[in-house]
Amino acid sequence: xxxxxxxxxxxxxxxxxxxxxxxxxxxxxxxxxxxxxxxxxxxxxxxxxxxxxxxxxxxxxxxxxxxxxxxxxxxxxxxxxxxxxxxxxxxxxxxxxxxxxxxxxxxxxxxxxxxxxxxxxxxxxxxxxxxxxxxxxxxxxxxxxxxxxxxxxxxxxxxxxxxxxxxxxxxxxxxxxxxxxxxxxxxxxxxxxxxxxxxxxxxxxxxxxxxxxxxxxxxxxxxxxxxxxxxxxxxxxxxxxxxxxxxxxxxxxxxxxxxxxxxxxxxxxxxxxxxxxxxxxxxxxxxxxxxxxxxxxxxxxxxxxxxxxxxxxxxxxxxxxxxxxxxxxxxxxxxxxxxxxxxxxxxxxxxxxxxxxxxxxxxxxxxxxxxxxxxxxxxxxxxxxxxxxxxxxxxxxxxxxxxxxxxxxx
Amino acid sequence: xxxxxxxxxxxxxxxxxxxxxxxxxxxxxxxxxxxxxxxxxxxxxxxxxxxxxxxxxxxxxxxxxxxxxxxxxxxxxxxxxxxxxxxxxxxxxxxxxxxxxxxxxxxxxxxxxxxxxxxxxxxxxxxxxxxxxxxxxxxxxxxxxxxxxxxxxxxxxxxxxxxxxxxxxxxxxxxxxxxxxxxxxxxxxxxxxxxxxxxxxxxxxxxxxxxxxxxxxxxxxxxxxxxxxxxxxxxxxxxxxxxxxxxxxx
Ligand SMILES: Nc1ncnc2c1ncn2[C@@H]1O[C@H](COP(=O)(O)OP(=O)(O)OP(=O)(O)O)[C@@H](O)[C@H]1O
Ligand SMILES: [Mg+2]
Numbered sequence: 288x289x290x291x292x293x294x295x296x297x298x299x300x301x302x303x304x305x306x307x308x309x310x311x312x313x314x315x316x317x318x319x320x321x322x323x324x325x326x327x328x329x330x331x332x333x334x335x336x337x338x339x340x341x342x343x344x345x346x347x348x349x350x351x352x353x354x355x356x357x358x359x360x361x362x363x364x365x366x367x368x369x370x371x372x373x374x375x376x377x378x379x380x381x382x383x384x385x386x387x388x389x390x391x392x393x394x395x396x397x398x399x400x401x402x403x404x405x406x407x408x409x410x411x412x413x414x415x416x417x418x419x420x421x422x423x424x425x426x427x428x429x430x431x432x433x434x435x436x437x438x439x440x441x442x443x444x445x446x447x448x449x450x451x452x453x454x455x456x457x458x459x460x461x462x463x464x465x466x467x468x469x470x471x472x473x474x475x476x477x478x479x480x481x482x483x484x485x486x487x488x489x490x491x492x493x494x495x496x497x498x499x500x501x502x503x504x505x506x507x508x509x510x511x512x513x514x515x516x517x518x519x520x521x522x523x524x525x526x527x528x529x530x531x532x533x534x535x536x537x538x539x540x541x542x543x544x545x546x547x548x549x550x551x552x553x554x555x556x557x558x559x560x561x562x563x564x565x566x567x568x569x570x571x572x573x574x575x576x577x578x579x580x581x582x583x584x585x586x587x588x589x590x591x592x593x594x595x596x597x598x599x600x601x602x603x604x605x606x607x608x609x610x611x612x613x614x615x616x617x618x619x620x621x622x623x624x625x626x627x628x629x630x631x632x633x634x635x636x637x638x639x640x641x642x643x644x645x646x647x648x649x650x651x652x653x654x655x656x657x658x659x660x661x662x663x664x665x666x667x668x669x670x671x672x673x674x675x676x677x678x679x680x681x682x683x684x685x686x687x688x689x690x691x692x693x694x695x696x697x
Numbered sequence: 698x699x700x701x702x703x704x705x706x707x708x709x710x711x712x713x714x715x716x717x718x719x720x721x722x723x724x725x726x727x728x729x730x731x732x733x734x735x736x737x738x739x740x741x742x743x744x745x746x747x748x749x750x751x752x753x754x755x756x757x758x759x760x761x762x763x764x765x766x767x768x769x770x771x772x773x774x775x776x777x778x779x780x781x782x783x784x785x786x787x788x789x790x791x792x793x794x795x796x797x798x799x800x801x802x803x804x805x806x807x808x809x810x811x812x813x814x815x816x817x818x819x820x821x822x823x824x825x826x827x828x829x830x831x832x833x834x835x836x837x838x839x840x841x842x843x844x845x846x847x848x849x850x851x852x853x854x855x856x857x858x859x860x861x862x863x864x865x866x867x868x869x870x871x872x873x874x875x876x877x878x879x880x881x882x883x884x885x886x887x888x889x890x891x892x893x894x895x896x897x898x899x900x901x902x903x904x905x906x907x908x909x910x911x912x913x914x915x916x917x918x919x920x921x922x923x924x925x926x927x928x929x930x931x932x933x934x935x936x937x938x939x940x941x942x943x944x945x946x947x
Contacts, residue, residue: 522789523786523787523788524789526786527782527788530753530780530782530784531802532774532778532807533805534774
């Protein structure tokens with residue numbers, strides 16, 4: 288049970304997250320209604336830009352009818368589609384006209400062409416590209432979509448400016464020969480994820496999920512550990528153990544040893560599930576870092592912190608119910624606060640400060656160093672030390688509590 | 698008796714936190730090697746409290762205890778090596794089998810390997826448990842649990858054994874087996890301190906008894922002599938009721 292539950296947890300949550308994530312990053316998944324009233328280069332450029340990005344699927348017909356502004360708007364209103372884009376009539380020609388005019392005005396500044404005439408002409412009003420968003424879409428998604436449109440627009444406009452310049456200059460200076468490729472885009476956006484790895488790895492959901500759920504499950508060792516401690520106390524076995532020629536510290540360390548082994552086995556099972564099981568569900572495979580030693584050390588200190596925490600609760604709690612309730616709730620809180628589910632960079636500043644106090648945060652930071660940044664032993668030292676100190680603190684509290692407040696000792 | 702006592706208790710007092718009355722009230726007692734010593738008393742008299750302190754489970758509020766020449770305040774770990782304890786409440790892991798329980802506790806006493814295995818086999822046979830050795834203790838009958846509980850305190854061949862109501866709630870057969878075994882090891886020189894509510898049993902078994910009530914020793918001596926001192930009563934049970942009264946206790 289101890290091994291199966293976390294594995295089920297990991298598969299389900301990865302599946303769930305995968306749907307959320309891949310909708311923005313993989314496969315044509317987000318459907319975009321596209322109303323083309325322009326029927327010219329600009330709208331074609333935006334449309335092809337969407338197609339190339341592979342994040343969006345462009346739809347310009349519904350029920351075999353070309354979309355119009357109102358049919359698209361209604362479809363979004365009914366919640367059938369997340370987003371509709373309307374490129375207005377004359378968008379391309381307006382842009383062309385304004386580009387031609389600004390080129391002419393620029394050249395007029397050099398005395399080329401007909402300055403008197405050109406300076407008298409005013410720019411056409413800008414045109415609005417309308418975007419209908421379903422109210423439920425997230426801001427990040429909106430931003431991503433708008434910047435995608437904007438990027439395609441600027442590419443197209445820059446290209447057009449150069450073409451127009453060439454045409455105008457050729458018109459004015461017959462011996463001018465337009466260069467074959469006058470323009471090369473300078474800015475090109477390439478996604479990269481800097482890490483210590485030699486071969487770069489694009490972060491996938493498994494790299495995020497598996498460590499997070501593994502840590503969560505490791506800390507849930509608190510439940511069986513506290514239950515066994517309380518059972519030992521109530522069932523009298525502790526009573527017998529205390530009549531034996533071993534110190535309480537030795538008994539505690541024996542418990543720590545046993546549960547460390549269980550915790551490490553559980554961790555191994557979950558990481559193996561990430562490697563072997565998730566791909567069977569069509570999910571990305573977990574890739575271990577380059578440094579197995581670092582991974583082992585990290586898992587060890589996280590296990591120690593979890594076991595120490597369990598010892599402390601098992602000693603202080605008076606009943607099974609108390610230990611189970613406090614143990615599970617506190618682990619869930621420490622996980623939430625520590626950024627296991629919502630990354631801390633999305634948290635408010637004061638929450639980030641609190642997050643840094645959660646041992647589960649130290650754990651996830653250490654694991655991410657290994658799994659996402661390909662970090663080695665040196666990189667995880669700060670987290671490892673914190674977790675080790677946490678372990679020592681909890682064991683000391685346990686020993687002191689036993690000495691002064693043990694229920695056998697009141 | 699001129700022999701040197703194996704257990705010396707001097708003005709031992711235990712007041713539990715928050716309690717108004719002491720559970721054990723300044724008792725002094727000497728127990729000699731080879732005795733079967735009975736601690737008798739009604740419910741709540743302080744028997745378990747006394748035994749717990751002697752076994753080093755928790756410290757006394759005041760007073761001194763010396764066991765086998767060792768001071769309990771400084772040498773408890775050494776003392777624990779020579780004493781065996783059979784607690785009043787069954788102290789076993791219910792999910793482990795009888796054999797697993799005994800192996801675990803044997804290991805805790807530093808016993809390992811075939812020596813321990815042979816010893817466990819010996820005791821399981823002796824107490825008629827060999828057929829159930831692999832079954833979880835949680836599924837044992839009350840008498841079987843008592844027998845395993847007893848064996849767990851004997852594995853390391855202690856010089857002194859404390860038994861807190863070892864025969865409570867079991868049938869005559871189990872009780873006879875347990876008592877005969879105790880007498881057998883007592884003949885080999887093991888000192889036995891035991892508590893009981895069965896006066897007849899104590900009368901037969903014990904070289905001396907102490908009757909405790911409300912934390913105080915109210916009678917001490919050989920059971921036959923205690924009966925003889927009270928010519929009106931024929932047995933220890935009547936003496937006991939005479940001394941402790943007929944009121945029921947908490
Ligand atoms: N852990 C404890 N905390 C507080 N009071 C206790 C504790 N254990 C026992 N007592 C109290 O101390 C007194 C002596 O109890 P003790 O268990 O030593 O009696 P006993 O002679 O063993 O009784 P019984 O025959 O019922 O086992 C009782 O009044 C009991 O309520
Ligand atoms: Mg008792």
